[in-house]
Amino acid sequence: xxxxxxKQKAMLAAPKAKSNKDGxxxxxxSSAAALSxxxxxxxECAVCSEPLHPTRRISVQNASLHHACFCCVRCGKMxxxxxxxxxxxxxxxxxxYKLLAxxxxxxxxxxx
Numbered sequence: 327x328x329x330x331x332x333k334q335k336a337m338l339a340a341p342k343a344k345s346n347k348d349g350x351x352x353x354x355x356s357s358a359a360a361l362s363x364x365x366x367x368x369x370e371c372a373v374c375s376e377p378l379h380p381t382r383r384i385s386v387q388n389a390s391l392h393h394a395c396f397c398c399v400r401c402g403k404m405x406x407x408x409x410x411x412x413x414x415x416x417x418x419x420x421x422x423y424k425l426l427a428x429x430x431x432x433x434x435x436x437x438x
Contacts, residue, residue: 371395387412398422 369378372389373396383390386407396405398419411423418426 386410386417400425 369380369383369390370376371378371383371391373391376392378390378392382392384393384396384407386396394404396410396417397403398405398410399416400422401419403419405417405419409420411418411420413423413426
């Protein structure tokens with residue numbers, strides 16, 4: 327017999343522990359999966375601190391973040407994993423990173 331959609335939603339909404347004959351409580355496989363998904367959803371974006379969805383995140387230099395948060399801090403251009411640079415924990419497009427390097431070099435005092 328098919329379950330109603332409302333009943334299916336209610337069953338998936340919250341993980342439930344079941345009891346065996348001895349009264350010991352355990353998680354069913356479906357509730358354990360729901361808990362692991364909920365735990366993964368609690369991971370926060372390293373840039374905006376909002377929750378991350380497990381399938382909608384990227385990992386860059388040991389940090390997890392939203393695709394939309396992976397952008398240049400100067401111009402806001404979306405970055406790719408193949409074309410970005412970092413300086414002091416901030417993400418830059420190659421053009422702004424090169425400008426940053428020029429400014430950094432010009433502000434350094436030559437060695438004596």
